[in-house]
Amino acid sequence: MEKKLCFAAVDFAxxxxxxxxxxxxxxxxxxxxxxxxxxxxxxxxxxLQQGVVRQVLFAYEEDAPFPIQYIKNIRNLVxxxxxxxxxxxxxxxxxxxxTMMDIYAPLVAKKAEAGxxxxxxxxxxxxxxxLTVAGYDRTAGTVKIIFQVVGATTIRLNVKRExxxxxxxxxxLGCATKTDGLKKVCVVGGGVGCAIALPVAQxxxxxxxxxxxxxxxxxxxxxILEDEFKACSKKLTVVTDDGSxxxxxxxxxxxxxxxxRGEKYDEVIAIGPxxxxxxxxxxxxxxxxxxxxxxxxxxxxxxxxxxGCRLTVGGKTKFACVDGPDFNGYEVDFDEAMARxxxxxxxxxxxxxxCNLFKKEVQ
Numbered sequence: 001m002e003k004k005l006c007f008a009a010v011d012f013a014x015x016x017x018x019x020x021x022x023x024x025x026x027x028x029x030x031x032x033x034x035x036x037x038x039x040x041x042x043x044x045x046x047x048l049q050q051g052v053v054r055q056v057l058f059a060y061e062e063d064a065p066f067p068i069q070y071i072k073n074i075r076n077l078v079x080x081x082x083x084x085x086x087x088x089x090x091x092x093x094x095x096x097x098x099t100m101m102d103i104y105a106p107l108v109a110k111k112a113e114a115g116x117x118x119x120x121x122x123x124x125x126x127x128x129x130x131l132t133v134a135g136y137d138r139t140a141g142t143v144k145i146i147f148q149v150v151g152a153t154t155i156r157l158n159v160k161r162e163x164x165x166x167x168x169x170x171x172x173l174g175c176a177t178k179t180d181g182l183k184k185v186c187v188v189g190g191g192v193g194c195a196i197a198l199p200v201a202q203x204x205x206x207x208x209x210x211x212x213x214x215x216x217x218x219x220x221x222x223x224i225l226e227d228e229f230k231a232c233s234k235k236l237t238v239v240t241d242d243g244s245x246x247x248x249x250x251x252x253x254x255x256x257x258x259x260x261r262g263e264k265y266d267e268v269i270a271i272g273p274x275x276x277x278x279x280x281x282x283x284x285x286x287x288x289x290x291x292x293x294x295x296x297x298x299x300x301x302x303x304x305x306x307x308g309c310r311l312t313v314g315g316k317t318k319f320a321c322v323d324g325p326d327f328n329g330y331e332v333d334f335d336e337a338m339a340r341x342x343x344x345x346x347x348x349x350x351x352x353x354x355c356n357l358f359k360k361e362v363q
Contacts, residue, residue: 190272
């Protein structure tokens with residue numbers, strides 16, 4: 001015998017563009033009642049928003065308030081503590097291509113450490129992308145992410161506003177950066193990789209380690225997180241490729257100068273583009289300075305099952321998601337890693353160009 005379906009009319013009163021209208025949804029939760037708060041996809045891009053159920057209807061498919069094929073599903077019910085939602089608490093543009101967000105994810109914030117990452121989906125139909133934990137606040141229950149707007153998914157994420165929600169936020173994943181016992185460390189960050197390097201520098205600083213930081217960017221307009229690095233570094237050097245800010249050059253030049261003038265680092269930690277990390281290793285290896293690099297290859301599930309993030313380290317296959325993302329830089333096959341990272345470049349470019357948001361169909 002056919003079973004009646006549950007339909008709910010939702011009011012998104014907090015959105016001035018649709019306030020006062022009711023939107024019908026199919027609800028898979030048997031206990032939904034009028035007055036319940038829910039999260040549901042709204043609009044043609046299915047942005048998740050919070051609304052209130054104003055009417056509940058149990059009916060057969062043929063008696064649905066609208067043709068069933070046009071009715072979307074409620075994402076979930078809002079529990080009283082809100083712990084099952086991933087709300088964008090804060091959003092800030094760091095430069096024209098890099099955005100920072102604080103996501104309410106208390107269970108992730110409770111366990112997150114510097115060097116780990118999360119995997120998120122912007123909406124139910126979205127792809128999974130890994131982003132490194134750029135900070136966390138255990139008291140507020142938030143996790144900070146910083147991302148560069150370079151592809152279809154990051155474009156969709158970037159149009160999200162404070163107070164809106166993302167579908168999934170899984171973590172923390174990977175191994176935390178090893179910081180115990182280090183007394184003097186040089187942290188080297190390149191471009192958006194500085195977002196990953198910063199929490200490592202902050203953790204080292206909090207443990208009483210002397211931190212020297214070198215951060216590099218193509219030009220002044222792409223500079224991010226300078227004040228944050230100043231706060232946790234005894235010495236900070238900023239370089240730009242074109243000399244528009246700080247010292248003109250690349251990060252390896254001040255690193256080599258520091259080692260040659262007698263700085264005795266327990267370790268150098270490099271995080272940035274593959275080619276940058278390769279040359280940082282080439283700089284430190286002749287001096288015998290231990291060097292850790294953070295690898296961010298193609299990744300799908302993030303738990304070691306797919307093998308998409310495999311690397312050759314010390315002649316053996318390693319998975320960045322479970323064995324890393326930190327590895328001994330001396331042992332990483334950077335040439336292989338760079339070749340693998342370029343495998344989907346054409347596909348990614350096509351996806352970016354085909355994204356409606358990239359075409360500015362939505363303001």
